[in-house]
Amino acid sequence: MTAVVARARAGLRFERWAPALLLGGAVGLYVGIALLTGQSQYLTPDNAVAILGRSIALGITAIGQTFAILVASIDLSVASLISASAVLASVVMNGEPRMILPAIVAVLALGALVGLVNGLIITKLEVNPLIATLGMALIIQGGLSAFVSNFAGAVPEAFLVFAYGAIAGVPLSLVFLLALAAVAGFVLRFTRFGSDIYSVGGNRDAARLAGLRTDRVVIGAHVVCSLCAAIAGLYLASRLRSGAPWIGSDGVYDLESIAVVVIGGTLLAGGRGGVWGTMGGVLIFSLIDATFNLAGVDAFAKQVLRGVVIVAAVAFYAVRSRRLVA
């Protein structure tokens, strides 16, 4: 009996550290390949920042996706929302610095609205979140394509600071991402809303019987998720200097955000995990990409290997938790 408990605890400790282990493996692989192929010039702090910089949009989106998955839901509409937000931002700004603030407000309002509608459809109409958000993705994408077919509008110079600005050599966008992660981590760990998200994700019936307004919690998580996607859209508008209706789907932000959340150790069934794991997942993803670039893997093989990594990482967790039960 005591042996069983001890083993279970050891397994749990392992689970907590699994994302860190995976991350360590990814770093080791990257460094190893760099040294093997004689490209040690890529092992500088600047390069590390550059690797991270490529994943800002994914990181912001994935923070939101973490909320949706923790509450035992999911959001497939983030990629379309990113496109819509980027286009909306660049059209409203249209090169005018005085329109920056109204554009940001409009984009955030759009994000909040999409999240609210997603949440309402899922909770009040009881549509499976996969289907509800897939439908939302099609609606947004279709609506967007009806109005614009190419880069539309432009962001003013002043707004480029979001993507290209730096504080003491560190990109502003990276600082923003880390700050967002810190806020999200704090909310999940230390506030009522965060605690409610884990409770509802862990067992919605139990939470309801304990008196939680579970619908509101699910809707709240979806609003956070969509707001993050909207912010990612703002970032991409700044980075690309304009918005186009395909940038979200080109970046595969819907599936990749889900993949990094899961690689980061958040349970797809909800109730366990967190933002810092997700950040680890994002880092693992960018490191793998960077490693493939170093090794000169071609684009299609890269795609295959990414698929393998996702499946392997999830299988790794599954095997661990099965041992725990046995």
Add this chain to the structure above:
Amino acid sequence: MTRPSPGQGALVIEMAGVSKAFHGVMALRDVGFACHAGEVHALVGENGAGKSTLIKILSGAYRPDRGALRMAGRPIAFAHPLDALNAGVSVIHQEFSLLPERTVAQNVFLGREPTRRGVIDAAAMRAETARALDLLGAPLDPDARVGELAIAERQMVEIAKAISLDARVLVMDEPTAALNEHECAILYRTVETLAARGVAVVYITHRMREVSRLAARVTVLKDGEVAARFDTQPAPQTIVRAMVGRDIADFYAPPATPAEIGAVVLDVRGLATATLRDVGFELRAGEIVGFAGLQGAGRAALAMALYGEAAITAGSVSLDGAPVAFRSPRAAISGGLGLLPGDRKAEGLALMQSVRDNGMLGARAFARLLARRSTHAHAGATYIDALLDRMDVRAASYDQEIRFLSGGNQQKTILARWLALDPRVLIFIEPTRGVHVNAKAGIYRLMRDLARRGAAIMMISSDLPELIGAADRILVMRDGAIVAEFGHGAAEAAIMLAATGEREAAA
């Protein structure tokens, strides 16, 4: 501890003339029920008698169609479970509503976490949880994850939650259903402590032993109506008669006569796994062998090892004289084993499928094996229907989804699934958990019939009286080994002694 005499405490909660119908079917009809401060009021009745509807009305999950609910004499209406909680009514459901990924303290404060300036006050949660656990005398760490706790410990978390809510009424729905004898004893003490503190405890149970141990008053529900109410402890037979409307004379089928016991079917020697050590025993044809022990003593682990679900590290198993080593449940079933899991809903049933489909699961999966034996048209629906008929499975039709059936009928359907395969050895884990009194006897009878037809039966149960009554022999396990053997009709205390390894029996 002395039992408070009825009428001593103030009337805390009261139902008068409560009726509730679902789609025209009366679940409760003109039910009156009252519970006083400091008393344990047992609510008994068969499944379908209306107990769960009554609980759901008390807890605010349902609103009565007619009738009144009063607390301390004042009329009250619950629109949401939260209202009931705020009024001081806590319910401990049979299926625990705890979050396994969260800590004890987080579960105790689920839905009402204290905050300071918007931030959760984890220290206050921990302190209050520790206080509540202390009152219960439960040595649990508030920071332990609930998923790591044993079932009995989880129940303590539920009770701690009620204490910290300052519950005036505590409704416990068959709290001992998943507990072993030792854990039951702890629970009884806890219930007595709560009653002594002035809590009105509504205690729902099937077990007469618990009623006589704990209850000051007894209300018997039958077919949605109050069949009897006792203000003093009546004789168990009186209660049972009110529950089922008749006497249960031959509750357990008679044990096997020496002539009925045949050759050795399953022979296990020196078996060891990660949790078992040197387990050896024989099962003979025509025999029901009971396995007693505390939770975690290795009984379920032994069943799983025999069934090919756990790796065997040492020892040998032979079936009908031939050595076997099953590496998967499928191999074990092909070899002639069958297992009825303890957690029917999770491991035994496809809840959304029909009774017939559930019954045919085994025959379909092993259609080729059965065709090779070709003794009868096992795999056919007519065969299963006949089997279900013979076992007296009560369903509106065999096309009905099995989740609508009572526990007893579900268990019989699973048994039918096995009978279609003609197993040599059948392993029953908690065969009557969640099965009402009347149907229990039916299950025991079916087990005995099966043995008479030459099968060997391994019966794992935490319900000691049931083991003593139904089994021909009882093996007691402790810490992964078999530590004692008893014949039919052994004394409960002696078995407990062996199971706990203590000098004095705990219960």
